[in-house]
Each structure stands twice: as C-alpha cells, then as structure tokens.
Amino acid sequence: MDERQVGGLNFQIDFSQPLYEQILDQFRSSIAKGEIDLGEKIPSVRELAQVLKINPNTVMRAYQELERDGLTEKRRGQGTFVTTSQEKVRQFRHQLAQEYIDAFIQHMENLGYTWADIEAYMKNKR
Amino acid sequence: MDERQVGGLNFQIDFSQPLYEQILDQFRSSIAKGEIDLGEKIPSVRELAQVLKINPNTVMRAYQELERDGLTEKRRGQGTFVTTSQEKVRQFRHQLAQEYIDAFIQHMENLGYTWADIEAYMKNKR
DNA sequence: TAAGTGTATTATATCACTTAATACACTTAG
DNA sequence: CTAAGTGTATTAAGTGATATAATACACTTA
Numbered sequence: 001m002d003e004r005q006v007g008g009l010n011f012q013i014d015f016s017q018p019l020y021e022q023i024l025d026q027f028r029s030s031i032a033k034g035e036i037d038l039g040e041k042i043p044s045v046r047e048l049a050q051v052l053k054i055n056p057n058t059v060m061r062a063y064q065e066l067e068r069d070g071l072t073e074k075r076r077g078q079g080t081f082v083t084t085s086q087e088k089v090r091q092f093r094h095q096l097a098q099e100y101i102d103a104f105i106q107h108m109e110n111l112g113y114t115w116a117d118i119e120a121y122m123k124n125k126r
Numbered sequence: 127m128d129e130r131q132v133g134g135l136n137f138q139i140d141f142s143q144p145l146y147e148q149i150l151d152q153f154r155s156s157i158a159k160g161e162i163d164l165g166e167k168i169p170s171v172r173e174l175a176q177v178l179k180i181n182p183n184t185v186m187r188a189y190q191e192l193e194r195d196g197l198t199e200k201r202r203g204q205g206t207f208v209t210t211s212q213e214k215v216r217q218f219r220h221q222l223a224q225e226y227i228d229a230f231i232q233h234m235e236n237l238g239y240t241w242a243d244i245e246a247y248m249k250n251k252r
Numbered sequence: 253t254a255a256g257t258g259t260a261t262t263a264t265a266t267c268a269c270t271t272a273a274t275a276c277a278c279t280t281a282g
Numbered sequence: 283c284t285a286a287g288t289g290t291a292t293t294a295a296g297t298g299a300t301a302t303a304a305t306a307c308a309c310t311t312a
Contacts, residue, residue, distance in 0.1 A: 184270060
C-alpha cells in the first residue's frame with residue numbers, strides 16, 4: 001500500500017497489521033538477513049516517523065521490542081544501532097524459526113495431518 | 127484456562143485470542159479430524175453460549191464463519207449440522223493446509239532461511 | 253549553545269471484540 | 283394450536299489495543 005525509502009531500507013506499510021509490528025518485523029528481517037550490517041545505525045525515531053508519516057510513539061514501540069529481542073542497542077543522544085554480536089543475531093533467528101515451526105506443526109496436527117502428509121505437502125512446494 | 131464439556135466435545139477457552147476464533151478453530155479441527163461425524167448436529171447457539179458462559183452473539187459469529195467454510199449447514203428451527211459432504215471437508219482441510227504452509231515458508235524466508243535450512247529444521251522435529 | 257538523540261507523560265480517538273436486551277420467523281413436540 | 287427450541291437481526295454499551303497529538307526532559311555532539 002505504502003512504500004518508502006529510508007537509510008537504504010525499503011519499508012512497506014499497510015493496515016493489515018499493527019504498524020509497530022510491521023516496523024518490527026521488517027527490521028527483524030533486515031537484520032537477520034544481514035541487509036543491515038552489525039553495529040550500523042538505524043533511522044532515529046523521529047526520522048522514521050516522519051518518513052512513514054506515523055507517530056513517533058509508534059516507532060518507539062517497535063524499537064523497544066527490537067532491543068528486547070537483543071537485536072539493537074541504544075546510545076543516549078546518539079541513536080539506535082544494530083548489535084555488534086553476530087551470536088545474538090544467530091540466536092534470535094534460531095529462536096524465531098523454532099516458534100514458526102512449532103506453530104506450523106501445531107496447526108497441521110490440529111487439522112489431523114500426519115508427518116507423512118506434511119512432508120508430502122512440503123515436497124510439492126519446493 | 128477454562129475447559130468444558132458439551133455434546134461430547136472438549137472446549138478450551140482463554141483470553142489469548144478472540145473467543146469466536148477459538149470456537150471456530152476447535153470446530154474446524156474437530157470436523158477435519160472426524161471427531162464429529164458428517165451430518166451430526168452441533169450445539170445450539172444458545173446452549174453453547176450458556177455452557178461457555180459467553181454471549182450468544184459471539185457463538186453466532188463463529189457459526190457463521192463455519193458455514194462460510196462450507197463445514198456446516200443450518201436448518202431453520204432445527205439447528206446447525208456438520209455438512210454431509212466428505213468432499214467439502216477434504217477441500218477445506220487442503221485449502222487451510224496450503225495457507226499454513228505458505229505463511230510458514232513466507233516467515234522462514236523473511237528470516238533469510240533457504241529451503242535446505244527449512245528441511246534441516248523439519249528433520250530435527252520429527 | 254543548538255540541534256539531534258531516546259524517553260516519558262497525558263489526553264484523545266478509533267476500531268475490534270464482547271456483552272446485553274430484545275425481537276422475529278421457523279420447526280417440532282405436546 | 284401452543285410452547286419450547288431453533289437461527290437471525292438490531293440497537294446500545296463497555297473494554298482494551300492501537301495510534302495520534304502535544305509536550306517535556308536528559309543526554310550527546312558539533
């Protein structure tokens with residue numbers, strides 16, 4: 001719906017999900033994929049809010065989550081930076097992947113699918 | 127959090143999700159797994175609302191979704207019944223499974239995982 | 253000192269979800 | 283025919299998450 005450039009990043013914002021979750025997910029994705037380098041500065045709260053035309057508080061909420069994820073660190077008066085720890089990024093990726101897998105398997109088993117069924121579906125997809 | 131028996135079915139209700147979605151998912155699951163026979167009557171809107179101690183309108187919303195799924199049929203003055211079409215149940219299961227798989231793959235690719243990674247994770251799970 | 257950082261607070265608005273109280277048309281058991 | 287049980291519709295109200303708005307404070311750097 002809405003697409004904006006900021007700091008070399010591509011932002012997609014719509015109304016299908018809470019704004020702060022979309023910002024959160026896109027940073028998570030960018031950092032996990034290495035599209036943002038370790039230690040790199042991300043846009044300031046005010047800048048991103050202005051570019052996306054949303055409220056600074058909403059961006060704040062996303063940034064606080066990012067820090068709880070261990071993906072960013074804040075420096076007073078300077079800004080928000082991607083963690084310099086490759087290990088933290090790896091750990092985060094692995095944990096989130098586990099959650100996705102568990103949720104997926106849970107869903108499939110709720111529908112009465114067996115492991116053989118799931119594998120068959122997966123084979124069709126690749 | 128809350129567990130209740132009604133018409134041979136087990137109901138789990140909490141506050142982690144909208145109530146109508148929880149009711150919906152549990153009926154979907156029960157029907158897809160064959161825990162409720164084709165053509166069988168499910169509890170009336172009022173009865174289920176009373177047992178679960180929630181509002182009839184909330185149950186109604188779930189039942190309307192169920193019918194949109196093609197899993198139930200309503201008969202005026204009689205009640206709501208599971209469809210007699212095995213084909214509709216199969217179709218529903220397959221469609222929902224596809225959605226779960228697509229969402230899962232989307233998530234994993236957002237985290238930068240490749241197909242080989244996904245397969246490795248899956249192997250660890252079984 | 254001024255501008256740019258993150259952060260906190262208070263107030264307001266909107267929307268999804270849920271409840272509540274009724275009412276109506278239909279079907280079935282008596 | 284009557285009463286009870288069905289699904290359904292309507293209107294009103296309450297709650298919580300989300301988002302906006304306006305403002306202020308402490309810190310850092312040029």
